[in-house]
Amino acid sequence: MTYLSLSGHTAGRELNRVRATAPLVHCLTNSVVTNFTANVLLAFGAAPAMVVAREEVADFAAIAGALSVNVGTLTAPQAEAIRLAVASANQAGTPWVLDPVAAGPLAFRTDFCRELLDARPTAIRGNASEVRALAGLASAGRGVDSQDSSEAAVDAARALAERCGAVVAVTGAVDYVTDGERVLAIAAGDPLLTRVTGTGCSLSALVAAFLVGASDRLIAVASACATMAVAGGLAADHAPMPGRFAVALLDQLSLIDSAALEGALS
Amino acid sequence: MTYLSLSGHTAGRELNRVRATAPLVHCLTNSVVTNFTANVLLAFGAAPAMVVAREEVADFAAIAGALSVNVGTLTAPQAEAIRLAVASANQAGTPWVLDPVAAGPLAFRTDFCRELLDARPTAIRGNASEVRALAGLASAGRGVDSQDSSEAAVDAARALAERCGAVVAVTGAVDYVTDGERVLAIAAGDPLLTRVTGTGCSLSALVAAFLVGASDRLIAVASACATMAVAGGLAADHAPMPGRFAVALLDQLSLIDSAALEGALS
Amino acid sequence: MTYLSLSGHTAGRELNRVRATAPLVHCLTNSVVTNFTANVLLAFGAAPAMVVAREEVADFAAIAGALSVNVGTLTAPQAEAIRLAVASANQAGTPWVLDPVAAGPLAFRTDFCRELLDARPTAIRGNASEVRALAGLASAGRGVDSQDSSEAAVDAARALAERCGAVVAVTGAVDYVTDGERVLAIAAGDPLLTRVTGTGCSLSALVAAFLVGASDRLIAVASACATMAVAGGLAADHAPMPGRFAVALLDQLSLIDSAALEGALS
Numbered sequence: 001m002t003y004l005s006l007s008g009h010t011a012g013r014e015l016n017r018v019r020a021t022a023p024l025v026h027c028l029t030n031s032v033v034t035n036f037t038a039n040v041l042l043a044f045g046a047a048p049a050m051v052v053a054r055e056e057v058a059d060f061a062a063i064a065g066a067l068s069v070n071v072g073t074l075t076a077p078q079a080e081a082i083r084l085a086v087a088s089a090n091q092a093g094t095p096w097v098l099d100p101v102a103a104g105p106l107a108f109r110t111d112f113c114r115e116l117l118d119a120r121p122t123a124i125r126g127n128a129s130e131v132r133a134l135a136g137l138a139s140a141g142r143g144v145d146s147q148d149s150s151e152a153a154v155d156a157a158r159a160l161a162e163r164c165g166a167v168v169a170v171t172g173a174v175d176y177v178t179d180g181e182r183v184l185a186i187a188a189g190d191p192l193l194t195r196v197t198g199t200g201c202s203l204s205a206l207v208a209a210f211l212v213g214a215s216d217r218l219i220a221v222a223s224a225c226a227t228m229a230v231a232g233g234l235a236a237d238h239a240p241m242p243g244r245f246a247v248a249l250l251d252q253l254s255l256i257d258s259a260a261l262e263g264a265l266s
Numbered sequence: 267m268t269y270l271s272l273s274g275h276t277a278g279r280e281l282n283r284v285r286a287t288a289p290l291v292h293c294l295t296n297s298v299v300t301n302f303t304a305n306v307l308l309a310f311g312a313a314p315a316m317v318v319a320r321e322e323v324a325d326f327a328a329i330a331g332a333l334s335v336n337v338g339t340l341t342a343p344q345a346e347a348i349r350l351a352v353a354s355a356n357q358a359g360t361p362w363v364l365d366p367v368a369a370g371p372l373a374f375r376t377d378f379c380r381e382l383l384d385a386r387p388t389a390i391r392g393n394a395s396e397v398r399a400l401a402g403l404a405s406a407g408r409g410v411d412s413q414d415s416s417e418a419a420v421d422a423a424r425a426l427a428e429r430c431g432a433v434v435a436v437t438g439a440v441d442y443v444t445d446g447e448r449v450l451a452i453a454a455g456d457p458l459l460t461r462v463t464g465t466g467c468s469l470s471a472l473v474a475a476f477l478v479g480a481s482d483r484l485i486a487v488a489s490a491c492a493t494m495a496v497a498g499g500l501a502a503d504h505a506p507m508p509g510r511f512a513v514a515l516l517d518q519l520s521l522i523d524s525a526a527l528e529g530a531l532s
Numbered sequence: 533m534t535y536l537s538l539s540g541h542t543a544g545r546e547l548n549r550v551r552a553t554a555p556l557v558h559c560l561t562n563s564v565v566t567n568f569t570a571n572v573l574l575a576f577g578a579a580p581a582m583v584v585a586r587e588e589v590a591d592f593a594a595i596a597g598a599l600s601v602n603v604g605t606l607t608a609p610q611a612e613a614i615r616l617a618v619a620s621a622n623q624a625g626t627p628w629v630l631d632p633v634a635a636g637p638l639a640f641r642t643d644f645c646r647e648l649l650d651a652r653p654t655a656i657r658g659n660a661s662e663v664r665a666l667a668g669l670a671s672a673g674r675g676v677d678s679q680d681s682s683e684a685a686v687d688a689a690r691a692l693a694e695r696c697g698a699v700v701a702v703t704g705a706v707d708y709v710t711d712g713e714r715v716l717a718i719a720a721g722d723p724l725l726t727r728v729t730g731t732g733c734s735l736s737a738l739v740a741a742f743l744v745g746a747s748d749r750l751i752a753v754a755s756a757c758a759t760m761a762v763a764g765g766l767a768a769d770h771a772p773m774p775g776r777f778a779v780a781l782l783d784q785l786s787l788i789d790s791a792a793l794e795g796a797l798s
Contacts, residue, residue, distance in 0.1 A: 031297060032567055038298050042508065051368070051372065053341045056372045060371075105591075107588070241782070242574065243782030246509070248509060248510075249509065250512075251508065301568060304729035309775065315634070317634070319608065
């Protein structure tokens with residue numbers, strides 16, 4: 001298969017579009033990454049809001065620009081809140097993202113993610129094991145870390161995109177983003193992104209931010225992935241160890257601009 | 267209206283008083299900021315404790331020096347725990363702080379905050395939109411970030427303070443703190459405080475720490491606000507980007523002393 | 533009583549053993565430290581997974597290399613999940629660690645910790661107040677911070693180890709680790725470890741990682757304690773303030789090797 005490349009020019013145009021509007025992203029995410037996810041969105045220039053109670057998620061999902069759903073520490077009460085938020089988002093035409101953390105080995109969350117596919121997420125972002133699991137293929141995942149290379153999940157991603165109408169991003173050493181027809185590849189990033197918890201989860205929230213007002217959803221999702229990957233590469237240049245890297249990643253997300261994306265992706 | 271200024275000398279005296287006793291602050295806060303709030307209190311020299319279960323909040327609120335309540339990710343079980351903790355704090359004479367995160371657009375938390383006003387919080391700390399909402403005025407808030415300037419909420423803060431007997435702090439580019447009669451203004455801080463999640467929420471916990479053993483509650487609350495604002499300004503001088511700023515803020519909260527407050531607020 | 537010393541050579545051999553296998557640690561921990569605990573494990577080179585729902589904890593505890601249980605923000609639903617995870621770990625022969633945060637002054641968690649002792653944890657890691665409370669002795673704790681010196685709990689730790697068959701680590705200015713017969717002392721660390729939330733809690737998760745595949749559990753637990761203490765000392769050398777210290781601690785946990793342990797503990 002040949003992959004299209006996301007141009008730095010296009011990604012930079014998307015970055016400018018998103019930052020100009022500071023979209024409000026409603027996050028229903030896991031308990032490990034709430035703080036980091038909020039800080040990623042704030043550093044980039046978006047506005048996070050973690051409204052979680054079943055009594056108010058539906059109201060808020062209709063107010064927010066986008067919704068980001070992550071099942072990393074799914075519980076039954078959270079599943080109920082997610083169902084309400086997703087229904088409200090769909091009714092309001094609000095784009096929403098599914099991050100199927102550790103789908104595959106655990107039946108409770110995997111069944112729930114499959115149920116959410118029927119609600120037609122606007123985008124799905126996961127690692128190769130998770131995307132393969134959602135597509136119904138065997139996977140080597142043992143939890144949050146993927147044991148498969150991202151390329152091994154491109155076919156699964158395309159099938160998943162076709163089946164549920166979502167843009168699907170498989171992130172890894174190379175990110176692949178597909179709408180079922182086109183496949184964009186983004187070769188950027190740094191292995192340190194896997195040594196800090198929440199870089200993938202917060203990317204899913206950033207994907208949600210990029211979907212607000214997007215005219216081409218494939219381009220929007222890929223540009224969010226490129227923004228995180230390029231910021232990660234720049235952060236690793238400045239800070240080659242995990243503690244400082246996490247700090248530098250936030251700094252780079254605040255600094256990154258269209259010129260940086262053009263330089264890195266050209 | 268003319269505002270009184272909080273003198274650096276007074277704020278410094280309060281800072282020394284609080285740090286000398288390392289007060290134990292019981293925090294019932296939102297899931298996004300628990301870690302940062304604990305680290306803010308520890309860095310400054312207070313002792314945080316996040317005891318959350320309805321089975322033990324009442325016992326702990328009576329042991330702690332102060333209680334800090336934050337509704338940022340309110341759920342029904344948490345509301346039940348907060349009710350028990352507040353009742354126990356009131357019975358024990360323990361001061362407590364209400365942080366009405368995103369009150370206004372969301373009925374569930376707004377109704378709960380109004381219920382808590384009847385329990386007479388010792389202090390309330392919020393942004394302009396939240397304070398206006400609690401006082402029953404229209405507001406431009408869309409969630410956690412205020413769309414109103416803090417000065418636009420001074421009248422609401424005074425009305426709220428008079429009605430429920432609390433010291434009310436409206437924080438923003440300038441902080442205003444009132445007991446319904448006097449209004450103290452603190453012009454310090456840095457816009458980077460809005461680019462890191464939890465700076466306001468952790469300030470509310472710091473306000474709780476300053477209320478332990480305070481002889482003048484207006485002065486205590488204003489001094490806590492000044493401590494965070496001045497530390498934020500110093501942190502921004504050292505670290506002008508959000509990732510490093512959050513780290514530097516903790517460092518500055520550990521370093522800040524009465525001399526720094528006298529220098530910044532004179 | 534005379535204490536044996538843990539040699540740097542032995543600790544270094546353990547460190548290399550653990551890092552070579554990147555063990556998967558299932559954490560059921562408190563809401564304040566989930567992010568930091570995950571980052572500590574990732575920085576060192578282990579793999580964290582916070583699976584929390586009663587619907588999947590049993591399955592995951594059987595997949596994971598070890599389980600770490602922490603009662604810092606215990607609730608009734610979490611207690612139920614912990615019971616299921618512990619039963620599954622015991623059935624699968626998976627080692628598990630109990631961190632009895634603030635046991636003593638609060639009946640709900642203290643009773644639950646005592647119930648867990650009957651399930652025979654592989655190791656227990658706490659401060660002096662917590663270990664004394666579990667052993668049934670009076671303690672001066674007022675919550676998460678110990679008011680007792682670690683040496684004052686060595687007898688309690690030995691009695692607890694004998695009674696429930698666990699390796700017990702009492703950490704403080706000096707760490708003491710005992711299996712009821714031998715007592716190993718580790719004099720390393722830095723007071724800054726008490727100015728950042730979660731250093732003890734994440735050490736418990738690191739203890740769990742070191743127990744995976746251990747041939748001598750006393751040595752494994754002591755080596756985990758030594759790794760955190762020595763990394764803490766190195767971090768304090770680089771970063772003498774709490775914000776930067778927390779970042780440097782993660783960096784040092786990624787850098788620390790057998791040579792560093794031999795140098796620090798010889």
